[in-house]
Amino acid sequence: MKDTVSVQDRPRLTSLSHGGGCGCKIAPGVLSELLAGIPAGQPYAALMVGNETSDDAAVYRLNDQQALIATTDFFMPIVDDPYDFGRIAAANALSDIYAMGGSPIMALALVGMPISVLPKSDIAGILEGGAAICAQAGIPIAGGHSIDSVEPIYGLAAMGLAHPDHIKRNGDAQAGDMLILGKALGVGILSAALKKDILDADGYRAMIDSTTKLNRPGAILSGLNGVHAITDVTGFGLLGHTLEVARASGLTATLHHTDLPWLTGVPELAAQGAITGASGRNWASYGDAITLAPQVNETMRALLCDPQTSGGLLVACAPDAVAQVLDIFRSEGFAQAAVVGELTAGDPTVRVTL
Template sequence: MDDRPVRLTSLAHGGGCGCKLDPATLRTLLADQPVAGPFERLLVGNETADDAAVWALDDGTCVIATTDFFTPMVDDPHDFGRIAATNAISDVYAMGGRPIMALAILGMPVGKIAPEVVAQILKGGAATCAEAGIPIAGGHSIDTPEPIYGLAVIGTCRREDVRRNADARVGDALILTKPLGVGVYAAAIKRAALPPGGYDAFLATTTLLNRIGPELAADPAVHALTDVTGFGLLGHGLEFARGAGCRLVIDWPAVPLLPSAEPLARDGFVTGASHRNWTAFGAEVVLREGFPDWSRHLLTDPQTSGGLLVACAAPRAEAIRDRIRAAGYPAAAIVGRVEAGAAGIRVDG
């Protein structure tokens, strides 16, 4: 094997949550799958395109189960492991739960990546799990053409604290806890075009655990939660809208962005996933005439380890936003509202 360092991103056709199948393809694949059951204890399954499955136990406790993995979006193996683990754990937080343990999922192209590089990926994932207070209790590994890493994560919560993405209510305010722009940053990383300080900002947001999730779920004023990942703000917002049978209104000027997201998007640093996302669900989104392409691309930008989208009672929205900021999410912002109407999204501004 060549001893020269290998750029992890050079071994992958995509990276991070930009590797996800587009939402239209995924819906087609799942549409005719047989449904076993019914299982009375399965509180959340495939029916709402939610973040994780939820199973009720006898004592009012629920078990939350999820899995998430992807190919590299950065070349530093330790950072790749941290980002992938943070992203996987997020699904438990987004259901209102607390993680209790994880299993590693590893696929590596044997003979192309040195064992010590793979070890750094695993150490990065373990470091994030330690930060979340959970063990990596096992896992599985295979030889694959592209590097793959992620976790299967188990969590728990009380039944009354489960928060689905389908329970937003007309009149709710929408809060986003992290800035958009991870996908355009990843595109710039691949072309070595990030401005000074850009990588630090990228790493800070993608390794920030969404641990505020269960605290929000314990508040009765919070009606729905999801994390914004590969389908972008519009795609995951549409899951809110379809699940609740209502219309979301996004206030584009209020949406938080990473510092260089706008100039990078204007300069064409856009992922293929952003285009696929718009093709998949653009017909369900209303934009004003002349809405800039760069802005639309940021709304469909795939967010690896993105923030939480929160639907909450409007009178409590500012207090909840301030609580989120105080908990370590300074970019959290009220970005829209839920209105009556056919399922879809309108973007104002």
């Protein structure tokens, strides 16, 4: 079928959406209100992980050797290149499987596209990008569902497997654990800079390399006795997802700002005002549970709340497992993995020091 939209006249993908990537997420405070009437807990004996602690995926025990991990994730464009958008969205969706300690086995595509606005070649490019990432993960896209929508939306419903004993809940962290972050931060800042046309080629390359990198170490780390909890850092920012671990585990988390790894040019771009609206919404939702060092200024706070798309794994592990965890990350190509904080007994809050 011939395109009804000229490729020359095609709009920028990011111009068609009110937000991009995981910055599209409903703010955590609003989401909590919306879910207030939904029963939590586990009414089914085989349901190992449900919605009770805002974990990364649902987990259902199949037998003594296998647990099924199921998740879904989709969003609007964070970049203008269709193929890159598809790759980013697929890698982001599969991250939830790795964050639970599993390996993906299959995915279904979730597609909503403005058919009369985007050239069909662009839509095909998005689907091809998603398929490429799934092929890299060694899984098929076995089907899906599509609709004609006002804004472009793409993502996956993904399924994975893990041994029941290797499932890593965000609520199983222990007092004394160290916090290790697998990827550098700042995807939201770079995406905001892209929309403002102030992102250079090195910054764009850093954003694409990070957001399309599969969080494979999660499946390896889950087998280590010293690894107690794993989550991935996405739309609620480092502060929001660290707070989820602290609340689910009943512990105080401390983050050290000077130890945080940043993607190319992120602090400088943030200082120029390349900050997403989601960062402010995130702080408004959970800021009352955060204690910031006096030296943490407004820009630094925005960086801590910056929504990450296909962000890194946040691992809580025993101190004697730190070296092994870092070795696994680096052997898998995560050169910027770093120890960023620790967990201690106390109120379920997050403290940020310099």
